Amino acid sequence: MNRSHYKLFHQKYNVIVVGGGPAGTTAAKYAAKSGAKVILFERDPVIGIPARCGEGVSKRGIKGFVPLKGPWIVNRLNQVELIAPDGNSIKLETSLIGYVLDRTKFDKVLGDYAEAAGARIVTEADVTNLIKNNGRVTGVRVNYKGSDYEVSGDIIIGADGVESRVGRWAGIKTMTKLDNMESALKINATNIKINPAACLFYFGREVAPGGYLWVFPKDAHHANIGIGISGNYSREKPAKYYLERFMGKYFPHVEWTNVVAGGVPCNPPLKQLTMDNVMLSGDAGHQVNPLTGAGIANALQAGKFAGEIAGEALRSPDPIDSSLKMYTKRWYRARGKHHKSNTRLKNAVNKLDDDKLNELARLMNKIPRNEWSFLKIFLLAIRSSPDLIIDCMKVFRKS
């Protein structure tokens, strides 16, 4: 055994973070900032690779976490085009819709912030299980460059992505039902000709059943193109089939590289984000917008809460486990209502077949843009297509 490894792994940490994505690095940063001794384990050799992500994000989602200027932002979008199954589209333009990120650089800078705050980051370190003593988690078992080590810690933060192995080992029910899971695939298109200011979203059962297909341009010739389809539909044909068909139809001569698969948990919020001294953050805690499948903003917020609360728990005279329960409460207070209403909205939208989506796009385009309001669209829809409203009502009805 290497002497420096021995030293690194054979000391006790206050907080062990599993996973070096946005949730993990942010949790590590805020825990370290509060004075905790923090170590983060990342399975892959480099933080930020591979990026299982569409890389689109709103300004509000990242503000306060990274500067809004820097190499992690590759493009600014101010137009959005929602494309109905029949090809009719709704176009919107504002001063800023959002950013396209370079997740490799974005994740790296978040890792740098965590290290600057005092957290130790170890890559190529695969956490293979939790260590339990009398039913209580006392640390993690980690495989680092082929050797196994046991590292002990007071608090474990599982930010290990959709598979949420830490959550499962700890006994938190993190299983995602097949119909709540989006089966996703992303490619980098390299010689495309595209409006660099507009993100495109394609809807419909033919294009992306139970989900949508998106195009996020990085510049006039490069774009991230990806798809998410509901697990309900992916038995018939996988996401790969739909994406290849789309590319063949819309961008037949475009070259693409870097195919990345992914699963997006579009669940109702988890009832309990902690178990004793274990906390879950990001995709692992199902902290994803269930309507859009967007995870970055939620992961940052969740990581911040988790890190802060871990720090508070360590300082508090109360038992750690009871202090950590505050995490679920704080998360629900900040995002719970939004998460629940978006879950209902997702379920309603998924019920709309292609004819209804076409109808909705047609109706919305009848209203001048400067008069767009939810009420106006609502009233118009009632007049023309009463059954659309029944679906909309379901969204706002308490479940």
Place this chain on the structure above:
Amino acid sequence: MTKHIKPSHLEILPDICDLCGACIAVCPTNVMNIIHDKLFIDFEGCTYCSFCVDICPVRAIEECYN
């Protein structure tokens, strides 16, 4: 929808698998794991529900019938 006939075996295609973990997340019996950058199924607890086959974006798990 046709009724799912349980396969006799599930085979992981490591060259196609991207280790994204979607299958692990939907596994109701928690028998899937990634060990040393490879996906495994512990067949002792597997119920052959095929959710992992269904969710895989790239079809890296195959159902085998004898």
